[in-house]
Amino acid sequence: DIVMTQSPDSLAVSLGERATIHCKSSQSVFSTSHKKNYLAWYQQKPGQPPKLLIYWASTRESGVPGRFSGSGSGTDFTLTISSLQAEDVAVYYCQQYDSTSWTFGQGTKVEIK
Amino acid sequence: QVQLVQSGPEVKKPGASVQVSCKTSGYTFTTYSISWVRQAPGQGLEWMGWISTFNGNTDYAQNLQGRLTMTTDTSTSTAYMDLRSLRSDDTAVYYCARSYGGNWVDFWGQGTLVTVSS
Numbered sequence: 001d002i003v004m005t006q007s008p009d010s011l012a013v014s015l016g017e018r019a020t021i022h023c024k025s026s027q028s029v030f031s032t033s034h035k036k037n038y039l040a041w042y043q044q045k046p047g048q049p050p051k052l053l054i055y056w057a058s059t060r061e062s063g064v065p066g067r068f069s070g071s072g073s074g075t076d077f078t079l080t081i082s083s084l085q086a087e088d089v090a091v092y093y094c095q096q097y098d099s100t101s102w103t104f105g106q107g108t109k110v111e112i113k
Numbered sequence: 114q115v116q117l118v119q120s121g122p123e124v125k126k127p128g129a130s131v132q133v134s135c136k137t138s139g140y141t142f143t144t145y146s147i148s149w150v151r152q153a154p155g156q157g158l159e160w161m162g163w164i165s166t167f168n169g170n171t172d173y174a175q176n177l178q179g180r181l182t183m184t185t186d187t188s189t190s191t192a193y194m195d196l197r198s199l200r201s202d203d204t205a206v207y208y209c210a211r212s213y214g215g216n217w218v219d220f221w222g223q224g225t226l227v228t229v230s231s
Contacts, residue, residue, distance in 0.1 A: 001175075038216070040216075040217035040218075042158075042218075044158075049208055049210075049221035049222065049223060049224055050158065050208075050218070050221060051221075052217060052218060052219050055216065055217040061219070093157065093158055095158075095217070095218075097212075097215065097216050097217060100163075100172050100215060101160065101172065101174060101175075102148070102160040102163075103160065104157060104158040104159070104160065105157070106157045107157045107158075
């Protein structure tokens with residue numbers, strides 16, 4: 001199975017500041033045939049199911065605020081929240097769907113400093 | 114609007130079985146596959162497997178093979194997850210999730226808490 005490792009496990013950021021979360025896969029999730037990275041990002045708030053933010057590593061889901069962006073390719077990916085808002089406090093997960101056996105990162109908890 | 118509505122919470126004894134249902138609406142059921150993801154208390158997300166709603170093909174996580182069965186009823190647009198020989202470490206919130214072509218999840222069920230305790 002592809003192992004997904006996120007860093008850091010948690011971070012505290014001041015309101016309006018940038019939050020950056022990293023996700024590294026144990027093997028490339030880039031498809032040379034489709035020219036796409038098979039990686040998604042989700043946000044999960046307490047007591048709720050996850051919510052899709054980003055797919056294909058950098059495509060924002062409809063309705064997701066523009067302050068959320070995804071980047072990276074191959075094995076190294078980043079989720080950036082450009083200006084942290086109070087409602088962004090949550091746990092964030094990356095997920096690979098390159099293999100039929102999906103795997104998720106362990107999660108990164110984002111809090112307000 | 115797209116909805117995935119799951120059955121209610123369950124409390125089971127070790128060794129028992131549980132079935133969780135996921136009734137969908139608001140879209141063509143056979144166009145999207147259904148995956149099941151679980152989350153133990155205070156832990157991260159664990160993919161359990163998926164089922165093609167088109168032809169019933171399944172793919173299960175290796176650590177659950179032999180105990181897990183996923184099925185669908187296309188007449189009612191409902192997916193089912195059956196887990197047998199329950200253990201205490203199966204205690205978790207179980208989510209059904211919709212994905213197109215086995216890619217990312219765009220809609221999730223509300224989750225079903227399954228508690229395994231003697």
